[in-house]
Amino acid sequence: MPRELHPYAVLLRPLITEKSTGLASQDKYVFAVDLRANKPQIREAVELAFNVRVRDVNTMVVKGKNRRFGRNVTKQPDWKKAVVTLRAGDSIELFEGM
Numbered sequence: 837m838p839r840e841l842h843p844y845a846v847l848l849r850p851l852i853t854e855k856s857t858g859l860a861s862q863d864k865y866v867f868a869v870d871l872r873a874n875k876p877q878i879r880e881a882v883e884l885a886f887n888v889r890v891r892d893v894n895t896m897v898v899k900g901k902n903r904r905f906g907r908n909v910t911k912q913p914d915w916k917k918a919v920v921t922l923r924a925g926d927s928i929e930l931f932e933g934m
Contacts, residue, residue: 846873846881850930851917863891863922871897871916878918888926894919 848868850856856866869878875893882890900912922928 841870841873841877843877843881843884846870846877847885859919860927863924863926865920865922865928867918867920869895869916869918871914873916873918878920882920886928886930888928889923890920891923892921894921 846869848870851866851868853866859866865882867878867882869881873881875895878893878895879890882888882893895916895918897914897916900914903910903912
């Protein structure tokens with residue numbers, strides 16, 4: 837049974853890239869989320885934080901890259917990305933000015 841995360845701890849930050857701003861025109865918004873969060877928790881967090889209705893949630897785990905510091909090689913941590921599709925007519929103001 838997964839541990840319950842507080843809804844405000846699920847969403848870490850919005851991902852604002854060229855690709856994600858293009859998805860905003862299709863009512864899709866991209867967030868970096870907690871690695872332990874599942875789809876129902878992400879849906880609840882977005883609906884609570886932005887007062888919108890979520891139609892679908894797609895998630896993926898992005899593997900961390902290897903970084904080199906001199907002769908030392910370290911690995912960045914893995915992180916989870918969520919693409920949230922909203923119902924027609926809903927939008928998130930945070931992404932509007934992009």
